[in-house]
Amino acid sequence: NAGVTQTPKFRVLKTGQSMTLLCAQDMNHEYMYWYRQDPGMGLRLIHYSVGEGTTAKGEVPDGYNVSRLKKQNFLLGLESAAPSQTSVYFCASSYSGDVLEKLFFGSGTQLSVL
Amino acid sequence: AQSVTQPDIHITVSEGASLELRCNYSYGATPYLFWYVQSPGQGLQLLLKYFSGDTLVQGIKGFEAEFKRSQSSFNLRKPSVHWSDAAEYFCAVGERPSGGSYIPTFGRGTSLIVHP
Numbered sequence: 309n310a311g312v313t314q315t316p317k318f319r320v321l322k323t324g325q326s327m328t329l330l331c332a333q334d335m336n337h338e339y340m341y342w343y344r345q346d347p348g349m350g351l352r353l354i355h356y357s358v359g360e361g362t363t364a365k366g367e368v369p370d371g372y373n374v375s376r377l378k379k380q381n382f383l384l385g386l387e388s389a390a391p392s393q394t395s396v397y398f399c400a401s402s403y404s405g406d407v408l409e410k411l412f413f414g415s416g417t418q419l420s421v422l
Numbered sequence: 423a424q425s426v427t428q429p430d431i432h433i434t435v436s437e438g439a440s441l442e443l444r445c446n447y448s449y450g451a452t453p454y455l456f457w458y459v460q461s462p463g464q465g466l467q468l469l470l471k472y473f474s475g476d477t478l479v480q481g482i483k484g485f486e487a488e489f490k491r492s493q494s495s496f497n498l499r500k501p502s503v504h505w506s507d508a509a510e511y512f513c514a515v516g517e518r519p520s521g522g523s524y525i526p527t528f529g530r531g532t533s534l535i536v537h538p
């Protein structure tokens with residue numbers, strides 16, 4: 309049982325480049341989240357999804373787009389990367405956000421934007 | 423809007439000593455509260471959670487936390503720390519804005535350093 313899988317694990321971009329981070333879960337979870345983690349800032353919510361075909365903005369959505377075309381996948385896109393987007397990105401999922409069930413986290417993606 | 427404050431950025435304890443990590447929240451109604459632990463290079467793992475009922479909750483790895491409404495606190499405790507407990511600890515609160523989906527908000531984390 310893989311749980312939550314993030315790809316890639318590491319990536320280096322130049323300013324202005326685009327990329328997509330993939331999050332896949334095999335637990336049939338409805339809710340999926342993308343967070344970024346920065347030193348001294350903790351985890352901040354970028355976007356989230358409450359089900360296939362739905363997305364919503366979190367605390368820090370600017371510069372990012374997301375898609376949830378399939379229930380098991382939640383994609384995070386950077387259209388034009390900026391150095392301020394250098395961070396560790398975590399995907400999480402939960403069976404039902406209705407009572408805020410336990411979040412299952414991926415192992416993270418380390419992104420550096422030069 | 424909800425918020426979570428972890429006032430200590432770093433905590434250093436000796437192995438075998440007791441531990442208390444502080445967490446304060448700001449939320450109008452009864453909050454849903456969580457503690458997560460993050461080992462180096464890993465994602466977060468749930469230690470324990472509080473929804474309602476007994477205000478002292480037990481978690482994994484020998485951790486416990488106590489919800490104190492009067493102090494708006496949910497402090498994490500362990501009676502005897504092991505070297506393997508060295509990690510980053512996050513307090514989180516769940517809110518349901520406008521009756522919609524629950525959104526978890528995390529504190530900035532407390533780094534636990536354990537001396538032998």
